[in-house]
Amino acid sequence: MARNVYGLDLGTYDIKIFDKKKDRIWHAKNVIAMKDKKYIFSVGDDAYEMYEKAPGNIQIIFPMKNGVIARFDDMQYLLGDLLKEERPFIRGAEYVIAVPTDVTEVEKKAFYDLVLHSEAKAKSVRIVERGLADGLGLGIDVLEEPGAFIANLGGGTTELSVLSYGGIVMNRLLKIGGEQLDSAIANLVRHSKDFIIGRPTAERLRKEFGVFDQSTGSFLTVYGRDMMRGGPSHIDIPISLVRAAIKEPLRECVRAIHSMLNRTPPDVRRNINKNGIYITGGLANLRGISTYLEESIGLPVHMKTDPELCAVKGLQRIILNKTLYRKLSYSMLDEDYRWLR
Numbered sequence: 001m002a003r004n005v006y007g008l009d010l011g012t013y014d015i016k017i018f019d020k021k022k023d024r025i026w027h028a029k030n031v032i033a034m035k036d037k038k039y040i041f042s043v044g045d046d047a048y049e050m051y052e053k054a055p056g057n058i059q060i061i062f063p064m065k066n067g068v069i070a071r072f073d074d075m076q077y078l079l080g081d082l083l084k085e086e087r088p089f090i091r092g093a094e095y096v097i098a099v100p101t102d103v104t105e106v107e108k109k110a111f112y113d114l115v116l117h118s119e120a121k122a123k124s125v126r127i128v129e130r131g132l133a134d135g136l137g138l139g140i141d142v143l144e145e146p147g148a149f150i151a152n153l154g155g156g157t158t159e160l161s162v163l164s165y166g167g168i169v170m171n172r173l174l175k176i177g178g179e180q181l182d183s184a185i186a187n188l189v190r191h192s193k194d195f196i197i198g199r200p201t202a203e204r205l206r207k208e209f210g211v212f213d214q215s216t217g218s219f220l221t222v223y224g225r226d227m228m229r230g231g232p233s234h235i236d237i238p239i240s241l242v243r244a245a246i247k248e249p250l251r252e253c254v255r256a257i258h259s260m261l262n263r264t265p266p267d268v269r270r271n272i273n274k275n276g277i278y279i280t281g282g283l284a285n286l287r288g289i290s291t292y293l294e295e296s297i298g299l300p301v302h303m304k305t306d307p308e309l310c311a312v313k314g315l316q317r318i319i320l321n322k323t324l325y326r327k328l329s330y331s332m333l334d335e336d337y338r339w340l341r
């Protein structure tokens with residue numbers, strides 16, 4: 001029986017998995033609910049459901065932080081649990097993992113070790129730079145493309161990549177993503193309304209308001225804690241407040257995009273000017289964000305449906321195509337691996 005191959009995109013917010021044998025992609029929240037600091041209570045979407053609702057003895061843990069593995073053992077357990085249904089297939093399987101480029105070698109190695117030293121007894125583990133996987137998922141011919149700019153707007157990070165002829169010319173990982181926008185919204189509600197809302201509520205505000213393209217008069221009723229009266233209550237939050245909160249983090253992304261474009265080598269830049277830029281990642285679903293970026297950057301902005309799945313779709317292409325697999329994935333144990341020589 002042929003061994004199975006899995007493509008993994010371990011995000012700060014969501015894990016995306018491609019299963020070659022079943023030829024399917026699925027995803028789950030990257031969250032663990034821990035009881036009494038000892039026992040795993042639930043994982044994935046079930047654990048996220050409990051976020052900010054669970055009793056005091058249940059702790060909700062996000063094993064990834066800012067795009068890298070922050071709690072190795074928890075991440076390993078969570079991944080093992082998500083793949084549990086596949087038990088007959090996971091032992092001795094091969095894994096191809098998308099990893100951000102602008103991280104330290106130790107952080108990158110943690111992705112590698114996570115799978116290599118798990119109970120899955122992986123046969124091989126290969127790494128793909130996430131910007132390249134994103135490019136393939138967008139349908140770009142990454143090996144032949146002379147210049148493409150991709151901004152992956154994710155749950156805890158924004159990764160900016162300039163690609164050319166199968167390589168990454170420039171890359172930067174910013175600590176700005178959905179999580180930071182939600183904190184900005186929750187902080188502004190707290191300071192301007194004396195009202196405490198949780199992260200899932202802030203996320204709901206961000207998702208339900210078409211932040212850039214709706215009338216200024218709309219508002220949403222949310223539940224939380226009134227700091228003046230000291231009890232649970234509800235409040236109407238206007239769209240203007242959400243816009244004000246997310247303005248600065250989004251401007252920081254725009255400044256970083258400008259700065260990277262300005263440093264891009266002229267020949268590559270010429271192609272980017274011609275093609276425009278691409279956005280991927282879950283935050284690209286924020287209604288009106290492509291128009292906002294187009295106006296701020298002065299270049300056309302393109303995206304595909306399900307932008308959060310671009311990187312894992314790119315891994316799927318790599319796993320199913322021998323040339324892409326050979327040219328774009330590498331093992332950290334390879335003799336010619338650039339950092340270990």
Ligand SMILES: Nc1ncnc2c1ncn2[C@@H]1O[C@H](COP(=O)(O)OP(=O)(O)OP(=O)(O)O)[C@@H](O)[C@H]1O
Binds near residue numbers: 012067285308
């Ligand atoms: N319709 C939507 N409107 C606004 N935001 C959305 C929408 N759908 C998803 N998101 C946001 O996308 C983010 C998750 O995106 P994604 O799955 O790309 O992140 P990730 O890969 O887990 O994180 P990272 O790439 O930072 O490690 C979350 O913050 C989520 O709230």
